[in-house]
Amino acid sequence: MSKSLLATWLDIVADWRPTFPQERTFRRAVRQAVGSLVCLGRRCLSRIIWTQGGQQRSWSGEYFLHSRSPWEPQTLFASVFRRALVYYPGRLVAIAVDDTRLRKTGRSIPHVFRQRDPLSPPFHVNLMLGLRFLQASLLLPLHRLAQAGCRALPIRFEEVPPLKKPSPKASPQDWAEYKKMTKLHNLSQSFVQTMGQLRQALDQAGAAAKTLVLALDGSFCNRTCLRAPRKRTELIARTRKDAVLCFRAPQPSRRFYGLQTFTPQQVRQDERLPWKQTKLFYGSKRRKIRYKEVNNVYWRRGAARLLLRLFIVAPTAYRKRKNAKLCYRQPAYLLTTDLKTSAKQLLQIYFDRWQIEVNHRDEKEDLGLGQAQLRNLHAVPKQPALVVAAYSALLLASLQAFGIERGKAYPLLPKWRRNACRPSCLDLITLLRKEMVDHPELTEHLDIHLTDRALTQAAAA
Numbered sequence: 001m002s003k004s005l006l007a008t009w010l011d012i013v014a015d016w017r018p019t020f021p022q023e024r025t026f027r028r029a030v031r032q033a034v035g036s037l038v039c040l041g042r043r044c045l046s047r048i049i050w051t052q053g054g055q056q057r058s059w060s061g062e063y064f065l066h067s068r069s070p071w072e073p074q075t076l077f078a079s080v081f082r083r084a085l086v087y088y089p090g091r092l093v094a095i096a097v098d099d100t101r102l103r104k105t106g107r108s109i110p111h112v113f114r115q116r117d118p119l120s121p122p123f124h125v126n127l128m129l130g131l132r133f134l135q136a137s138l139l140l141p142l143h144r145l146a147q148a149g150c151r152a153l154p155i156r157f158e159e160v161p162p163l164k165k166p167s168p169k170a171s172p173q174d175w176a177e178y179k180k181m182t183k184l185h186n187l188s189q190s191f192v193q194t195m196g197q198l199r200q201a202l203d204q205a206g207a208a209a210k211t212l213v214l215a216l217d218g219s220f221c222n223r224t225c226l227r228a229p230r231k232r233t234e235l236i237a238r239t240r241k242d243a244v245l246c247f248r249a250p251q252p253s254r255r256f257y258g259l260q261t262f263t264p265q266q267v268r269q270d271e272r273l274p275w276k277q278t279k280l281f282y283g284s285k286r287r288k289i290r291y292k293e294v295n296n297v298y299w300r301r302g303a304a305r306l307l308l309r310l311f312i313v314a315p316t317a318y319r320k321r322k323n324a325k326l327c328y329r330q331p332a333y334l335l336t337t338d339l340k341t342s343a344k345q346l347l348q349i350y351f352d353r354w355q356i357e358v359n360h361r362d363e364k365e366d367l368g369l370g371q372a373q374l375r376n377l378h379a380v381p382k383q384p385a386l387v388v389a390a391y392s393a394l395l396l397a398s399l400q401a402f403g404i405e406r407g408k409a410y411p412l413l414p415k416w417r418r419n420a421c422r423p424s425c426l427d428l429i430t431l432l433r434k435e436m437v438d439h440p441e442l443t444e445h446l447d448i449h450l451t452d453r454a455l456t457q458a459a460a461a
Contacts, residue, residue: 005409005428006435006442008397009034013390015079020071028065031446033390036367038433038450040459043368045383050458053449066379066386073385074197077155080138080392082205083400084153087140092341093207094139094349095198096152096215096356099160099187100363102370102384103130110377111161131370133384134160134190136198137356139215139349143281146404148422150281152355153395154363156198157388159381160190188224191216195225199233208232213338213346215353221335226303234338236350241265241333245297245310257300264333267294268312275314278344282351284421290314293343299335309336311347359391362425367391391425398428 013030020026035048049055049062085093104112112131120126137152163185166174183189199212216225216237226235242263249255267273275290294310315328336346363369372383402409406423410431413420423431436443436450443450 003401004435004439004442005394005397005401005431006439008401009393009432010442012079012083012393012397016076016389019075021069025065025069025071027446028061029071029386031448032062032065033386033393034432034436034443034446034448036387037390037394037429038436038455039368040455043371043387045372045374047458048372051450051455052447053454055458063374063376063379066374066382067376068378071382073382073389074156074158076386076389077157077392078201078205080153080389080396081155081201084138084140084396085205085207087142087145087399088207088210091211092213092345092349093202093210094141094213094215094352095136095155096139096353097134097136097191097194097220098217098356098360099132099134099219100360101128101130101132102364103128104370105129106373106375109375110380111159113162131380131384132160132162132187133381134158134187134194135356135359135388136194137359139352139355140399141348141352142399142404142422143286147285148404149284150352150355151395151399151404151422152352152359154359154388154392155201156194157385158190158194159384160187162186186224188220188222191220191225192228195228195230195233199231211338213341213349215350217353221302223302223304226299226306226337230337234336234341236334236336236338236346238350239264239299239302239333239335241268241331243299243333243335244301245299245308247297256305257298264310264312267292267310268314268331268333276343278347280344280348280351282354284419289316289347291343291347295339303335303337306337307339309339310334311336311343313347363388363391366425366429394425394428394432398423 013033017026020029031052032048035051036043039048039051041047045062049059101115101118112129114127114129115132117126117128135154136156137154140151140153142148142151163178163181166178195214202212212233214235216235218238221237221239242265244261244263246261247258249258273292275292277288277290279286280289291314292312297308297310299308311334313332315331317326317328319326334350338346367387369384369387374380374383406420410423410427437452
């Protein structure tokens with residue numbers, strides 16, 4: 001048979017072998033990874049075991065994979081990172097970084113805490129019980145090769161737990177130590193560590209000469225992230241519309257910052273600065289956008305004496321219906337540390353950043369990320385990372401096996417979705433299930449015996 005999605009996926013995850021201490025541990029991890037992809041219904045670990053055909057075997061080893069076996073989950077992404085760099089022939093490598101939350105209901109789960117619900121309305125903040133993870137996704141510029149949008153491949157998924165608060169009866173010294181440690185252990189500090197690890201991973205993948213560009217949302221546009229030391233790494237992040245910016249003081253003044261200040265919103269409203277225009281690929285085709293650019297600015301409270309570049313993207317017009325009136329989205333205010341790259345390339349990277357939100361949706365809705373019921377301190381961060389690594393390998397396998405666009409290998413879509421230009425996560429999962437049933441010889445070495453009846457029985461368990 002020709003190269004299939006399943007065969008390509010197995011070839012990618014074969015690089016996981018050095019991560020695990022034993023061959024049987026490696027096979028068990030691959031079985032759980034493919035089971036988490038093709039499982040029907042809720043993705044709890046017992047249903048994943050049943051999907052593999054292991055309902056009559058001891059399940060303790062499946063749980064010990066995460067709680068006792070010494071393996072590093074972040075090394076699973078190295079294979080995808082190295083193989084996907086072929087889509088970056090140029091100087092820049094773009095990566096989107098964002099945090100995500102997995103809902104939990106058990107209060108005894110390690111590192112679970114109450115946090116702001118991102119789905120709460122803006123007029124009423126709700127709380128949720130869950131875990132917090134920091135994800136990095138490689139943004140593949142597929143629109144350079146075909147009429148298809150960017151595809152984001154997760155290359156890191158790491159838990160970011162908060163510090164435990166002292167009890168109300170704790171001494172003032174304990175509370176002072178807690179406040180001191182919160183400045184060293186928070187989401188921004190975790191991002192700084194991740195930034196260095198991504199640069200190191202890029203060098204190990206053979207791309208030491210390339211520049212790493214990290215696309216961030218507004219929560220990472222702060223002094224901790226901007227002032228951190230960076231090696232061959234640039235940032236582009238969304239900023240506040242009321243951030244106080246300035247230029248360098250004119251020489252020979254002894255001042256460093258100029259006395260005249262301005263905000264991004266004032267730059268947008270200033271009619272003396274003309275709008276520029278370029279074409280970017282988003283929404284399945286190339287569209288014109290308007291933007292303003294201000295070079296060599298300083299953000300005194302955020303980046304101190306670091307030179308920055310300001311972009312203001314004009315609101316995009318759209319209609320809710322064909323004959324409805326024009327509505328406008330909110331403008332975007334961006335700050336970047338990259339002073340050399342063209343505005344079109346940087347804006348395209350930030351527009352592609354939205355694909356990491358697609359990753360979050362696929363992981364939670366289609367793959368049931370966070371639904372596995374684990375209580376061990378070591379197992380809680382490992383099992384979600386294994387699922388995300390399997391999902392990332394699946395996205396890359398689809399590109400290597402069938403190309404960028406949605407071809408004849410996938411089943412025909414219903415009439416209302418026939419304009420889809422690339423396969424969705426559910427398309428890939430459906431095809432993977434079909435190939436596992438039609439070609440059991442590909443997974444025979446993993447001791448997986450999958451049938452359509454076994455899938456439905458496991459879903460009803």
